[in-house]
Amino acid sequence: MSYDGTFRVWRGDAGGGDLQTFTVEVNEGEVVLDIVHRLQATQAGDLAVRWNCKAGKCGSCSAEINGRPRLMCMTRMGTFAEDETVTVTPLRTFPVIRDLVTDVSYNYEKAAQIPAFTPRAREADGSHRMQQVDVERSQEFRKCIECFLCQDTCHVIRDHEENKAVFAGPRFLIRLAELDMHPLDDVDRRSVAQDEFGLGYCNITKCCSEVCPEGIHLTDNGIIPLKERVVDRRYDPLTWLGSKIRRRRAED
Amino acid sequence: MELERHEYDVVVVGAGGAGLRAAIEAHERGARTAVVCKSLLGKAHTVMAEGGIAAAMANLYPEDNWRVHFRDTMRGGKMLNHWRMAQLHAQEAPDRVRELEDWGALFDRTPDGLISQRDFGGHRYARLAHVGDRTGLELIRTLQQRTVALGIDVYMECTVTRLLTDENGVTGAFGYWRESGRFVAWSAPSVVLATGGIGKSYKVTSNSWEYTGDGHSLALQAGATLVNMEFVQFHPTGMVWPPSVRGILVTESVRGDGGILKNSAGNRFMFDYIPDFFRKETAETEDEADRWYEDKKNNRRPPELLPRDEVARAINSEVKAGRGTPHGGVFLDIASRRTPEYIRKRLPSMYHQFKELAEVDITAEAMEVGPTCHYVMGGVEVDPDSEAARVPGLFAAGEVAGGMHGSNRLGGNSLSDLLVFGRRAGLAAAEHAAGHPDRAPLPDDALADAARAALAPFEREGGENPYTVQHDLQQTMHDLVGIIRTEAEMEQALARIAALKERVANLSVEGHRQYNPGWHLALDLPHMLLVSECIAKAALERQESRGGHTRDDFPGPVPEWGKTNLICSRAPDGSVALTRQPLPEMPADLAEVFEEVPA
Numbered sequence: 001m002s003y004d005g006t007f008r009v010w011r012g013d014a015g016g017g018d019l020q021t022f023t024v025e026v027n028e029g030e031v032v033l034d035i036v037h038r039l040q041a042t043q044a045g046d047l048a049v050r051w052n053c054k055a056g057k058c059g060s061c062s063a064e065i066n067g068r069p070r071l072m073c074m075t076r077m078g079t080f081a082e083d084e085t086v087t088v089t090p091l092r093t094f095p096v097i098r099d100l101v102t103d104v105s106y107n108y109e110k111a112a113q114i115p116a117f118t119p120r121a122r123e124a125d126g127s128h129r130m131q132q133v134d135v136e137r138s139q140e141f142r143k144c145i146e147c148f149l150c151q152d153t154c155h156v157i158r159d160h161e162e163n164k165a166v167f168a169g170p171r172f173l174i175r176l177a178e179l180d181m182h183p184l185d186d187v188d189r190r191s192v193a194q195d196e197f198g199l200g201y202c203n204i205t206k207c208c209s210e211v212c213p214e215g216i217h218l219t220d221n222g223i224i225p226l227k228e229r230v231v232d233r234r235y236d237p238l239t240w241l242g243s244k245i246r247r248r249r250a251e252d
Numbered sequence: 253m254e255l256e257r258h259e260y261d262v263v264v265v266g267a268g269g270a271g272l273r274a275a276i277e278a279h280e281r282g283a284r285t286a287v288v289c290k291s292l293l294g295k296a297h298t299v300m301a302e303g304g305i306a307a308a309m310a311n312l313y314p315e316d317n318w319r320v321h322f323r324d325t326m327r328g329g330k331m332l333n334h335w336r337m338a339q340l341h342a343q344e345a346p347d348r349v350r351e352l353e354d355w356g357a358l359f360d361r362t363p364d365g366l367i368s369q370r371d372f373g374g375h376r377y378a379r380l381a382h383v384g385d386r387t388g389l390e391l392i393r394t395l396q397q398r399t400v401a402l403g404i405d406v407y408m409e410c411t412v413t414r415l416l417t418d419e420n421g422v423t424g425a426f427g428y429w430r431e432s433g434r435f436v437a438w439s440a441p442s443v444v445l446a447t448g449g450i451g452k453s454y455k456v457t458s459n460s461w462e463y464t465g466d467g468h469s470l471a472l473q474a475g476a477t478l479v480n481m482e483f484v485q486f487h488p489t490g491m492v493w494p495p496s497v498r499g500i501l502v503t504e505s506v507r508g509d510g511g512i513l514k515n516s517a518g519n520r521f522m523f524d525y526i527p528d529f530f531r532k533e534t535a536e537t538e539d540e541a542d543r544w545y546e547d548k549k550n551n552r553r554p555p556e557l558l559p560r561d562e563v564a565r566a567i568n569s570e571v572k573a574g575r576g577t578p579h580g581g582v583f584l585d586i587a588s589r590r591t592p593e594y595i596r597k598r599l600p601s602m603y604h605q606f607k608e609l610a611e612v613d614i615t616a617e618a619m620e621v622g623p624t625c626h627y628v629m630g631g632v633e634v635d636p637d638s639e640a641a642r643v644p645g646l647f648a649a650g651e652v653a654g655g656m657h658g659s660n661r662l663g664g665n666s667l668s669d670l671l672v673f674g675r676r677a678g679l680a681a682a683e684h685a686a687g688h689p690d691r692a693p694l695p696d697d698a699l700a701d702a703a704r705a706a707l708a709p710f711e712r713e714g715g716e717n718p719y720t721v722q723h724d725l726q727q728t729m730h731d732l733v734g735i736i737r738t739e740a741e742m743e744q745a746l747a748r749i750a751a752l753k754e755r756v757a758n759l760s761v762e763g764h765r766q767y768n769p770g771w772h773l774a775l776d777l778p779h780m781l782l783v784s785e786c787i788a789k790a791a792l793e794r795q796e797s798r799g800g801h802t803r804d805d806f807p808g809p810v811p812e813w814g815k816t817n818l819i820c821s822r823a824p825d826g827s828v829a830l831t832r833q834p835l836p837e838m839p840a841d842l843a844e845v846f847e848e849v850p851a
Contacts, residue, residue, distance in 0.1 A: 013766065029494020031609070041719035045770035046763030050292070052460040055500045055605060057389065058295045074608055097431055098767040108293065108408075116401035117356035128353050129365035135358045139383065142358060142390060146294055182356065 001028040003082045007035060009047065010089040013098045019087065026077050032088065033061050033072035036100070048099035056213060059147030063100050064089045069149040069211045091152040092159075107148055110168040114175055115192060119184040130183045141178035141222055143214045144171065150208035150218060156201045167198030170208035170218050177222035180229065190230045199227060253703055256436040257694075260286045260405075261685035262678070263425055263440040265412050265467065268296035269388075269670030270650025270677070271446030272395035273348075277678030278444070279404050283685050285678075286438060287399065288407040288427065290462050294396045297448050297460050298670065301388025302503035302601060304370055304380025305671070306664030307345035311366040313377040313548070318342040320376050323845045325665060327529075328374040328559045329629070329658020330799045331814060332480065335838040336636035337656040341665070341672050348671035349381045357394040359383055371508040374559040374662040376533075377548065385503050385601045391667055410436065412466070413775055414702045415443060415474040416694055421644030422474070423692045426702040430772060433765020435703055441688040442681035444639075445471055445632060445648040446674065450484075450787070452722075453780045454625035455730035458490055458501040464776040465783030467652035471632045472782065472828075476641035478820040479654035479833075481630035481783070482790035483800040485661055486735050488563035490624025492581035497609045499624040502584065502602060504663040506619075507556045509598050510545060511586035513567070514618070515575035521582070522555035525566035530558055561660040561799050564623040568735050571622065581622035587615055623735055627666065629657045629800055630790070633819060638680035639673055645684055649677035659799025709774040715760035718774040725752055725780060733788050738804045742792040749785050756781060785828050786820045793818055793830055 005026040008019040024038055033051055040047050051061040054073045061072040066080075066087050080086055094102035122128055150170040157163050168176075176193045179185050193199045204227075206219045216222075262278040264271045267289035278285040289296065308321040321342040326333050349367065353359070359381050360368040369378045383390040399406065412427040416437070424439040447467025451459025468478055489502040507513075515521045526534045534555050535541035541554035556563065567582050577583060586595055592615035596603050599614070606612040606619060631654030632641050639647045650670045657665065709718075732745035756777045761770040796810035797803050815835045823829040 027495065029610075030496040034496045040769060041717070041723070045717055045719065045761060046768040048767040048769060052291055052295045052297070052462065053300050054460070055300065055497075056608065057386070057601070058299045058460070060291065060295050076609070101431075101767050104292070111397075112400050117397065119354050119356070122350075122354070126350065127366055130358075130361055131365055132361040132368075135361060139358050142383070142393060143386065144393075145299075145389065179356075182358070184353070185356075 002026065005035070005077070005082065006085045007039070008085055008087040009036070009039065009100070011047070011099050012096065014096055017096070019089075030077045031073055032065055032070075032075045032077065032086065035077065035086075036072060036088065048097070048101045050101055057145060059145030062091055062147045062149050062152065064091060064152070069152045071147060071149070071213050074213055091148065093152045093154070093157055104148055106164055107146070107151060107169070107171065110172045110197070111175070113196070114172060114179070115187055115189055117179060117182065117185055118187045120186050128184055134183045137181040137221070138178045140216055141174045143216055144174065145214060146171065147213060149211045149213065153207045153211045155205070155207065156198075163198070163201065167201045170202070170223065172197060173199060173202065173226065174216065174218050174222035177226040180226060193226055194230050199223070199230060253700060254434065255699060255703075256434065258286065258436070258438045259691065260284045260438055260440045262286070262442045262444065262681045263288060263438045264444045264446055264678070265425065266296065266446035266448060266650070266652075267293055267406065268298035268446060268448055268650060269391050269395060269667060270674035271296070271444070272392070272399050273671050273674030274444045274446055274649055274678035274681065275404050276395065276398055276402065277675045278682040279402050281679060281682035283442075283682035286405045286407060288410050288412055288425070288438070290409065290411050290430070292408050293399075293406050294392055296392060297462060298388045298392045298667070300458070300460070300501065301391065301667055302385040302501065303372055303505040303508065304382030304387045304664050305345070305349055305391065305667040306372065306375060306379050306662065307349045307381055307668055308342060308379060309346045309349065309367060309369065309381065311362055312369050316377040316379060319845050321345070321379065322842070324375050325662055326658065326846070328662040329660050330809065331658065332798065332817075332835065333658030334636055334655035334836060335842055336836070337673070339842060340636060340676070341656060341669060344672045345668040348668065348675065352391070352394050355394050355398045357390050359390070370505060371545070371557065372504055372663045373507065373557040373563065375664065380508070380664040382505070385505050385599050387667065407436070411772065411775070412470065413706055415470050415646070416698055417474050417643060418692050418695075420692065422646050424694050426699060428706060431767055433768065433771070435706070437694055437699055439691055439694050440685070441691060442645050442647065442685045444677045444681050445646070445652050446650045446677070447652045449628045449651040450780070450783045451625045451628075453725055453729050453784045455726040456490065456499040457625040458487060458499055459625065464780050466776065466779040467648065468631060468786070469779035469782045471641055471646065471648060471652075472786070472820065472822050474643050474646060475822065476643045476646055477633040478630060478786055479633040479817050480659070480790065481628070481786040481820055482794050482818065483629035483659045484625060484787060485560055485627040485629060485800045486564040486623040487626035488560055488567050488623055489584055489621040491610065492577070492620050492622045493579040493610060500605070500609070501624065501626065502619060502621050503599070504560070506584055506586050506599060506602060509586065510589045511556070511584055512554070512589065513556050513563070514583040514585055515570045516577055517575055521570050521575070522558070522563065522566055525562065525569070526555050526558070527562060530562070534558065559660055559662060564735060565802060567621070567623055577620045579620050581620040583618040584621045585618040587617055592616070627651060627661055629659060629661055630654045630787070637676065639677035640680060645688070647677040647681050649673040659801060706775060709759060709761045709771060710765075712758060712760040715758045716755055718759050718761060718770055718777055721752060721755050721759060721777060722773060722780070725749075725777070725784060728752070729784055729787075733784070733791060736802050736804050737791055739792060742788050745788045746785065746792070749781055749788065753781050782828070789828055789830055790818045790820060
């Protein structure tokens with residue numbers, strides 16, 4: 001059941017680095033993160049890697065495995081041939097700190113810029129009433145585990161550092177979509193989505209949806225509907241007027 | 253010494269549910285507040301909670317109220333809970349859930365549009381507010397987004413290695429940035445520990461690497477006390493196959509939503525393990541158990557939904573008796589009981605987890621499950637109303653605090669615990685800071701000593717590698733201080749822990765200070781060993797079986813022990829001292845709850 005596999009892991013820091021080759025034991029049912037842990041315990045005690053839950057729930061162990069953005073804890077070794085070299089490199093879109101750990105602060109900065117959730121008042125009995133069908137649209141986006149694989153794969157920022165200032169990336173476009181579809185939220189974020197978070201930069205190639213480990217349909221269910229709503233607001237005066245009237249009613 | 257310094261009113265250590273809720277409250281009470289966490293924001297262990305938040309909101313069962321929840325909690329903990337914590341928890345949990353909605357949380361709904369509630373072990377009524385089986389993610393994301401919206405300072409990937417104190421109490425904390433290895437000190441009159449649990453000292457666990465017991469250890473070293481550390485919860489259902497995923501949690505919701513446990517002979521064995529304590533409220537036949545899901549008035553709860561300690565012991569016994577599955581677990585079957593659509597809708601993460609990691613389709617076949625170290629009931633001894641520890645200015649909330657869950661925690665009561673007591677700790681910490689406007693300076697010698705201790709592993713050469721020592725500790729706790737315990741084994745464990753301490757004092761790490769996991773582990777190990785020693789010592793002392801502490805040599809509960817808490821403190825020579833302390837007496841109006849016939 002066990003075999004010796006060949007692993008190439010990028011090691012280095014902001015100043016540079018290279019791929020180092022390791023021969024390492026692989027056992028039945030193991031995932032790439034198990035192998036990285038074995039390297040730490042037996043061959044490279046200071047190999048830097050982020051991880052937490054090892055169950056696909058926290059989104060910490062993102063990396064590029066044979067060039068594809070993946071969670072290391074959810075990539076089974078069984079998906080590779082025994083004689084296949086497995087190459088693990090850090091996320092390319094973010095600056096390297098050390099080895100497989102990158103500086104993901106870009107994401108936290110974008111998150112802090114998003115206008116906060118602002119709920120309507122509770123009902124007289126102190127509750128909020130919402131129908132399941134209405135919460136499900138936003139719930140899909142709230143499944144996001146913030147692994148930032150969508151950010152990593154997005155070509156708008158992957159090799160274009162200059163776009164990071166004006167483009168929030170798919171993770172935060174669906175955050176905007178989530179708030180836009182949230183049954184309780186009272187803020188209109190359509191203008192900022194376009195003007196401050198760069199919605200227009202996305203040309204819906206759907207690469208983000210393909211790498212999402214949670215299977216979120218970022219483009220189809222989040223970004224495209226958000227683009228449509230922005231267009232409604234910008235070019236349809238009746239829709240604009242309607243939104244004002246509806247809001248006034250809600251405040252009554 | 254190069255040292256980054258900061259000043260705050262309240263420093264919260266840990267950014268899980270309790271830490272973030274404490275920080276939000278402290279901030280809203282006007283305290284300058286910082287959160288310090290070992291991982292990135294939003295990755296704390298709370299994210300792995302699946303089933304839901306227990307709160308007697310009565311959205312589905314109008315009969316439910318805080319007294320019923322209080323009763324369930326106390327009985328689940330075999331009456332060793334601090335009654336006042338259990339009371340506050342049951343009373344305040346509904347409001348804590350409702351306010352999450354004001355911060356953006358989107359729970360699943362009832363047909364009336366209210367927050368849906370699901371069945372769980374030990375709870376009389378469907379009581380867990382939930383989002384599919386990813387409630388912890390919803391909780392942490394909601395609190396994370398609220399924290400960010402309020403502009404609270406967060407020190408991410410930053411580890412606290414010491415609490416700083418003087419003769420009047422807490423003065424601050426010392427730690428290092430994981431990224432750079434550089435040191436940082438916070439001066440603050442109030443520190444809230446919200447560091448979670450201890451599971452990483454065990455080989456098979458549902459816990460993440462962060463669960464090293466550092467908060468327990470920091471508190472003890474600062475002069476605080478720990479209560480009832482012998483009570484460790486083994487969740488009955490962790491994955492058992494393949495080996496690399498052994499221990500990963502399989503949510504209790506599988507059973508709450510209709511799943512049953514079977515042995516290799518196909519028998520629904522839990523009917524053979526109903527203890528007298530719960531017999532009156534547990535179904536006698538499979539038919540009755542199956543009817544309960546739809547009609548709770550005329551039927552009693554299935555034995556699969558007994559409290560976790562009972563189910564974990566039963567599974568352990570079945571496997572030991574040779575009726576286990578090929579990989580040493582039992583079968584958890586929901587495939588034959590619910591439609592694939594229902595299963596995928598209610599348990600999407602479980603479906604995904606088994607499909608991806610074990611190549612098992614849970615809508616078509618049974619899962620293999622077995623006990624996994626999940627939670628520590630023991631923790632920092634705190635005042636129930638303020639979460640204040642015995643050191644002035646030190647507070648603890650969430651899993652790191654003790655008392656709330658007695659000898660065994662009910663599922664769903666953890667997320668509500670985080671919210672109720674996180675808020676109370678934040679409030680009390682802010683008040684304490686407001687009452688201490690004069691800030692004590694951090695003494696240079698204490699800071700220099702903390703820095704020296706942190707760098708020691710780099711000074712030594714040719715020592716052992718920290719991963720080997722961690723592995724040996726995990727094996728020791730797994731083999732000798734696990735679900736079933738005996739005096740001889742625990743004495744052996746204590747001897748091994750003493751030997752491991754010497755090995756830790758001599759280990760060395762390779763590389764340099766920048767993001768070096770080997771060094772980080774070397775600094776975590778002393779905490780893990782200290783907490784393991786507390787667990788083993790307390791477990792050796794308590795000569796009875798109760799909740800999450802089962803002694804093969806003392807198989808039943810002992811009434812006298814039912815009135816006794818075990819307190820760990822640090823003796824003057826640095827060793828762990830153990831004292832017995834009477835359980836606080838419950839007032840008569842609450843004691844009445846247990847006279848009432850279960851509704």
